[in-house]
Amino acid sequence: MSDKIKILFVDDHQLIIEGIMSYLKDTDGLEITSTNSCDDAYSLVKSSMATDPFHILFTDLSFDVGNKNVTIDGGENLIKALQRDEIPIKLGVITGHSETNRVFNVIRNLNPLAYILKGQCNTAELNFAIQKMMSDQVYYTHEIHEKLMKRALIEIQMDEVAIQILKELPNHTKISNLEGVITKTDGSLVKIRAIESKLAKLRTDLNANNNTDLVLKAKDLGILD
Template identity: 85%
Template sequence: MSDKLKLLLVDDHQLIIEGITSYLKDIDGLKITTTNSCDEAYRLIKSSLAIDPFHILFTDLSFDVGKKNVAIDGGESLIKALQKDKVPIKIGVITGHSETNRVFNVVKNLKPLAYILKGQCNTVELNFAIQKMMSDQVYYTHDIHEKLMKRTLVEIQMDDVAIQILKELPNHTKISNLEGEITKPDGSLVKIRTIESKLAKLRTDFNANNNTDLVLKAKELGVLD
């Protein structure tokens, strides 16, 4: 068995693999393996379990598989497969996906120990992330951490009436048209004055200049589709 930490890096772009590997090679104590295929990554991880298992997996989320006949078509599917099999490996994401809703869903549902953006990836950050992961602590790139904090804060501040208002807002040219469309939990209708008050608070919470800006920012945070 190797004394080094075995790390598997998975990405479908060879130039990305080479770039990240160049950073990883400056970190002492790593034995690095790379592959462009999630199917191959799964096979490597499973086949090594009994003798010399991998300690860390870094994977992208989206893979361009084209018309290839693959069983595992991307990083999210790979993570799910490993978690389903209860494989004891520390999982981190290195990706270009920074859309708040995508980030939120990946972190919430898959719970990777690290979420790192490719454009901000370097030796120092990777080294720090690996140390955190091996201690079962999470590490998120600063931008990702901020997005998650903001999304969580917004969710805490939201109630059912606010969510209804945001969803209905793009469908009406006048705020007054919302009256009769928004209901309280008990089924009673929300008055226009309450709707206007809620909208003012939402604009403040989202730091929006107007209702159009509010809708755009709600979409950016993944509150609206």
């Protein structure tokens, strides 16, 4: 059994894999394998378990499978499959997906130890992430960490009335039309002055220039779909 840290990179773009691997080529103590297929990655992890198991798997999220006959069609399902089988491997994401809602859902539902943006990573970051993961600690690229912190802060400030207002805004040409639509938790209607006050606070909290910008900011934060 190897005493090196065994890492498997999974990405359907070979040039991306080669670029990422080039950052680690001079790092001692690593044994790196790669594949372009989630199915192959799953098989490699499973077949190595008894003799020389992988310590870490990094996967992209989206894969272009085209008309290929595949069982596992993307990184999220690959992670789910490995977690379902309770395979003792540390899981990380290296991807171009930085949309707040996608990031939030992946981290909340799959709980990867790392989330790295492949267009911005470098040798130092990858080595740091690997060391953190080997110690069972979480590492998120700075941009991802900032998004999650901002999302958490906004969620703390949000209430059901605020969410209703944000969802209804695109459906009405006038703010006055929201009266009679927005309700409190007890079912009573929210008056127009309270709606306008809530909108003003939301624009301040999300640093929005106007109500249209407010909706866009809410979507960017993943508060709205």
